[in-house]
Amino acid sequence: MGGESKGPAVIDANSGFGPDNLPYCVFELGGEASIGVRLGDRVISLRALVENGQLPGECGAGNLNPLMAAGKRRWDEVRATLQGMIESEDSVTETASHSIAEITLLLPFDVADYVDFYSSEQHAINLGRMFRPDAEPLLPNWKHLPVGYHGRAGTLVLSGTEIRRPAGQRKEADGSIGFGPSQRLDIELELGYVLGGDSSMGTPVPIGSASDHLFGFFLVNDWSARDIQAWEYVPLGPFLGKSFATSISPWVVPTPALEPFRMNQPVQEPTPLPYLQDDGTWGLDIDFEIGLQSRTMEVPDIVSRTNFKDMYWSPVQQIAHMTINGASVRTGDVCASGTISGSKPGTFGSMIELSWNGEEPIHLSDGSTRTFLEDGDTAILRGLASNGTAMVGFGDVSGVIVP
Ligand code: CA
Secondary structure, eight states: OOEEOOOSOOSOTTOSOSTTTOOEEEEEETTEEEEEEEETTEEEEHHHHHHTTSSOSOOOSSSSHHHHHHOHHHHHHHHHHHHHHHHTTOTHHHHTEEEGGGOEEEOOSOOOOEEEEOOOHHHHHHHHHHHOTTSOSSOTTTTTSOOEEEOOGGGEEETTOOEEOOEEEEEOTTSOEEEEEOSSEEOOEEEEEEEOSOOOTTSOOOGGGGGGGEEEEEEEEOOEEHHHHHHHOTTTOOOHHHHTOEEEOSOBEEGGGGGGGEEOOOOOSSOOOGGGOSOSOOEEOOEEEEEEEOTTOSSOEEEEEEEGGGOSSOHHHHHHHHHTTSOOOOTTOEEEOOOOOOSSTTOOSSHHHHTTTTTSOEEOTTSOEESSOOTTOEEEEEEEEEOSSOEEEEEEEEEEEEO
16 A cells, blocks of 8 residues: 555646636735735735726735635625636736745635544545454444544644644553654645635524635645544544644635536435535545655655545535534634545555555655655645646645654
8 A cells, every 4th residue: 555656746736827726825025915816927916906996895915814704705706807807918917916936925814713524435444444443444423424623723834834743642552651752743635625704603504505605725734643643532532643733735726716626426325414415516626646755855756646536525514514503604714624535545645544554664766665754754735626628726735844
């Protein structure tokens, strides 16, 4: 399942930024933070468009929260205005823009709450097989509800942020309780989304209107300390093995940009309860790859290639479930899909799966092997949706491990 790496990257992190995409970002230039929209290798400043009177209304500055709070009608208006300018080859997209080489990207929004789901059937099966080999790999609740937990919003960081190896308690092989830097530091490839618009506490968001809150999507690396996690998680679930850091990519791909890549989800059997039922067309055909690069390597080796289309629970089902008890959503809420793992070897979204719990090391092109991350290792996750007509890039999310 681990074995040889799969060679160099196929996904170009700079492709898929044409007019089909127009992802949002927040950038700093000359001491000022502005909202931008990426087109090719440039970022159009919404601040400049508003100031020039070319984009009616306000978009806010500093971060995307004011725009996200304004609601779907405003998101559609801004996107349509930009698309109109680009289609008419309006020179404003040049004069109000900057090369991405001259800007500094910032965390694009203030994170409100953070929820991490567990919606890949294959990932859940793989971990079940590893940790409960004598039992059914899927727990009895898994096909009835999108399993998730509340994570730590304050430690979501932008791609490129160094990740300090967490320390914590672990149960040693001899049964004693040890403490120290995690020895089983891992990645989790996930697709994240951020919500806009508040709902009312006490009133669930129906599945049919859940997409009204879906502002956009990005890549997530849910860093995981497996040794800390394994000791602490019973009975209340993930805690310090997850909360030290979660990295996200800087480009927020607008939900409408993913329309060409929607597809039927896997058939859900047993049929979920009515509040989780819709037409099942929120499957997404998005390709991903995971790169690992040691200190001595100049480019990453690709260790996994996978796709989102096998994910069992969709974003709208996750939102409907997350609010069915009356919990509200608010602007800036981030949800992550859960680790994206395909059914074949080499399509798994974490090192614990790729190395099968450390039993089958991953061979890197510098001659070394990995079961989990070492200090100096960089993990790079990339994503791209492409169907021959439209192409929408997610760029990448990377982070280097420091002691
Ligand atoms: Ca996760």
